[in-house]
Amino acid sequence: MSRIEKRFESLGKSGRKGLIPFITAGDPVTDITVPLMHAMVDAGADLIELGIPFSDPMADGPVIQKANQRALAHGTSLHDVLDMVKQFRRKDATTPVIFMGYLNPVEAMGYDEFVEAAQQAGIDGLLVVDLPPEEAGELNELLYQRDIDPVYLLSPTTTPQRMEIVSLEARGFVYYVSIRGVTGSAELDYDEIQQSINEIRQHTRLPVGVGFGINSPERAVKIGQHADAVVIGSAIVKMMENYNGDKQRVINAVSGFLHSVRDALDAISKS
Amino acid sequence: MSAYSMPDKKGHFGRFGGIFVAETLMRPLEELTNAYEKYIKDPDFLQEFDDDLKYYVGRPSPLYYAAGLSRQYGAQIYLKREDLNHTGAHKINNTIGQALLAKRLGKSRIIAETGAGQHGVATATVAARLGLECVVYMGADDIERQAPNVYRMKLLGASVVAVESGSRTLKDALNEAMRDWVTHVDNTFYIIGTVAGPHPYPAMVRDFQAVIGREARQQILEQAGRLPDALVACVGGGSNAIGLFYPFIDDDAVAMYGVEAAGDGLATGHHAAPLCKGKVGVLHGNRTYLMEDTNGQITETHSISAGLDYPGVGPEHAWLKDSGRANYVAATDSEAMSGFHDITRLEGIIPALESSHAVAYSKILAAELGKEGIMIINLSGRGDKDIQTIARIDGVEI
Ligand SMILES: Cc1ncc(COP(=O)(O)O)c(C=O)c1O
Numbered sequence: 001m002s003r004i005e006k007r008f009e010s011l012g013k014s015g016r017k018g019l020i021p022f023i024t025a026g027d028p029v030t031d032i033t034v035p036l037m038h039a040m041v042d043a044g045a046d047l048i049e050l051g052i053p054f055s056d057p058m059a060d061g062p063v064i065q066k067a068n069q070r071a072l073a074h075g076t077s078l079h080d081v082l083d084m085v086k087q088f089r090r091k092d093a094t095t096p097v098i099f100m101g102y103l104n105p106v107e108a109m110g111y112d113e114f115v116e117a118a119q120q121a122g123i124d125g126l127l128v129v130d131l132p133p134e135e136a137g138e139l140n141e142l143l144y145q146r147d148i149d150p151v152y153l154l155s156p157t158t159t160p161q162r163m164e165i166v167s168l169e170a171r172g173f174v175y176y177v178s179i180r181g182v183t184g185s186a187e188l189d190y191d192e193i194q195q196s197i198n199e200i201r202q203h204t205r206l207p208v209g210v211g212f213g214i215n216s217p218e219r220a221v222k223i224g225q226h227a228d229a230v231v232i233g234s235a236i237v238k239m240m241e242n243y244n245g246d247k248q249r250v251i252n253a254v255s256g257f258l259h260s261v262r263d264a265l266d267a268i269s270k271s
Numbered sequence: 272m273s274a275y276s277m278p279d280k281k282g283h284f285g286r287f288g289g290i291f292v293a294e295t296l297m298r299p300l301e302e303l304t305n306a307y308e309k310y311i312k313d314p315d316f317l318q319e320f321d322d323d324l325k326y327y328v329g330r331p332s333p334l335y336y337a338a339g340l341s342r343q344y345g346a347q348i349y350l351k352r353e354d355l356n357h358t359g360a361h362k363i364n365n366t367i368g369q370a371l372l373a374k375r376l377g378k379s380r381i382i383a384e385t386g387a388g389q390h391g392v393a394t395a396t397v398a399a400r401l402g403l404e405c406v407v408y409m410g411a412d413d414i415e416r417q418a419p420n421v422y423r424m425k426l427l428g429a430s431v432v433a434v435e436s437g438s439r440t441l442k443d444a445l446n447e448a449m450r451d452w453v454t455h456v457d458n459t460f461y462i463i464g465t466v467a468g469p470h471p472y473p474a475m476v477r478d479f480q481a482v483i484g485r486e487a488r489q490q491i492l493e494q495a496g497r498l499p500d501a502l503v504a505c506v507g508g509g510s511n512a513i514g515l516f517y518p519f520i521d522d523d524a525v526a527m528y529g530v531e532a533a534g535d536g537l538a539t540g541h542h543a544a545p546l547c548k549g550k551v552g553v554l555h556g557n558r559t560y561l562m563e564d565t566n567g568q569i570t571e572t573h574s575i576s577a578g579l580d581y582p583g584v585g586p587e588h589a590w591l592k593d594s595g596r597a598n599y600v601a602a603t604d605s606e607a608m609s610g611f612h613d614i615t616r617l618e619g620i621i622p623a624l625e626s627s628h629a630v631a632y633s634k635i636l637a638a639e640l641g642k643e644g645i646m647i648i649n650l651s652g653r654g655d656k657d658i659q660t661i662a663r664i665d666g667v668e669i
Pocket of ligand 1: 360361362386387388389390464465466505506507508509510511512577578579623625626651652653
């Protein structure tokens with residue numbers, strides 16, 4: 001059983017909603033990422049999504065685009081990101097870490113080398129935004145062999161037929177994109193989200209995480225009533241924009257925010 | 272029956288092409304593929320397309336024997352005059368086709384990316400004619416160097432959005448257009464301006480541009496009595512090149528040369544020549560040759576010509592390169608400038624800087640082909656938009 005499956009199983013047993021923060025590795029500086037990951041776990045994160053910086057993040061809104069640029073400005077490479085996870089694993093052997101990024105840096109490293117390095121570093125899942133299941137066969141074979149879960153997005157435009165295709169390839173959990181749009185966009189349609197989650201559950205037994213546009217404890221609660229986990233990205237990444245050289249200050253800000261989301265989510269599990 | 276049958280059902284040209292996009296775009300792309308496959312065989316659609324090309328664009332474009340250039344360079348040189356099309360470049364062939372599809376799909380809003388502004392102008396033009404809302408994304412740097420085209424788009428009623436992210440050129444405009452499309456998939460049709468992007472764009476844009484080669488093939492047989500020895504076209508994303516090449520693809524004796532932008536020179540790293548110097552990777556929805564660093568980050572390109580300033584290239588060109596059917600070469604900024612001045616002075620034709628790259632290479636090729644050798648250069652566009660750039664480089668105030 002993969003670390004992601006184990007984590008969702010124990011969440012299910014305790015009736016707790018999963019909280020999955022997203023940060024871009026190396027944003028704004030290299031040595032903030034690992035302490036920030038630990039701090040997020042302390043503040044109540046159940047899984048962590050770690051963004052691999054890319055020069056052309058086509059599916060991301062302005063906030064995460066800028067995070068990518070900040071991380072690339074000082075040359076954060078895929079090798080660096082793998083090292084960060086290795087460091088994180090020295091102190092944390094249980095929190096699942098999911099890589100999120102675009103295909104080209106992975107292709108540049110080579111699938112074999114990447115998958116082997118990812119397993120050694122302690123990566124649990126891989127979400128490649130621009131790699132639909134139809135093109136993923138070769139990479140997924142390697143991932144399955146090494147117990148790394150390919151995580152897939154589903155969106156409001158995904159047809160039931162495609163949900164079948166995706167659920168055949170997906171492992172760990174599926175990630176429902178709550179909007180038609182890029183990361184960080186504003187409005188959420190809760191009725192549509194609820195309907196879509198119900199539909200998704202007809203096609204897969206995997207847990208359903210929901211993300212894109214969740215930026216407050218209130219929104220997290222509304223989504224958490226239907227989803228197994230919420231993913232929060234831009235709202236956290238935005239806090240990096242105020243970085244002034246004081247790492248602890250940013251880490252505290254992120255922790256405070258995640259604590260508030262955690263408390264709000266725990267209130268639903270109890271009610 | 273043609274022996275060549277690329278791409279496959281999923282848009283692969285050998286190991287290139289395919290569909291590499293976020294999940295939200297999978298369904299819209301499937302819809303588009305269905306529409307394209309249906310209408311590209313539909314007699315009413317094709318009739319409307321042909322009529323628009325004839326009465327609105329002014330096709331067929333002439334194939335012109337360039338006597339002065341032939342004498343100077345030492346081969347029989349014919350120019351396929353895409354510069355004479357309405358709006359001044361080959362780009363309009365494709366925008367007409369895609370706009371007709373948009374209409375049939377009931378979309379009310381059209382978006383496009385543009386580099387030189389030619390595709391943006393062509394899109395704004397068809398949008399004006401069909402009464403559709405039009406938004407054009409353009410890199411902030413390109414907006415500066417192609418000011419006349421920006422103004423033309425605005426006159427035509429389009430909004431032009433300056434893209435400040437990344438390298439502020441064509442690739443970033445494409446990223447931004449994709450983001451717009453993801454956000455407005457329900458009412459928006461994205462008209463990509465070249466043979467790049469996810470399937471079905473590379474095949475669809477090729478099919479709309481193939482009118483160039485179909486005409487040229489017939490015209491050269493009429494005028495020269497035989498097929499040419501070589502075809503020459505500049506390659507940005509590769510739409511004017513594939514448009515000329517495709518109808519000749521089974522004519523094995525016809526050599527094909529795609530000319531990339533060598534910028535300051537291929538050895539300097541400051542260029543936009545992924546086929547000559549790039550690596551295979553994935554960008555903008557397809558697998559192809561790319562300009563990238565060892566970490567897989569896309570690198571900045573350099574070219575005097577905004578329309579060639581792109582780090583990727585259509586996947587079919589990647590395939591034609593690997594299969595050996597076409598040759599890919601490059602011309603530097605200064606070679607393109609010489610080509611520009613040669614054809615302007617010898618033929619009285621002011622070409623686009625993009626097309627000037629093809630002219631530049633034709634000089635080298637002419638020496639190989641010799642006096643009796645016949646070549647067709649795709650003169651993909653006219654140079655009015657580039658006058659300011661040319662003047663600046665030549666140190667002239669206008
Ligand atoms: C006149 C002209 N030629 C060529 C190009 C390059 O595009 P492609 O390689 O798709 O023909 C452009 C692009 O803007 C152009 O305006």
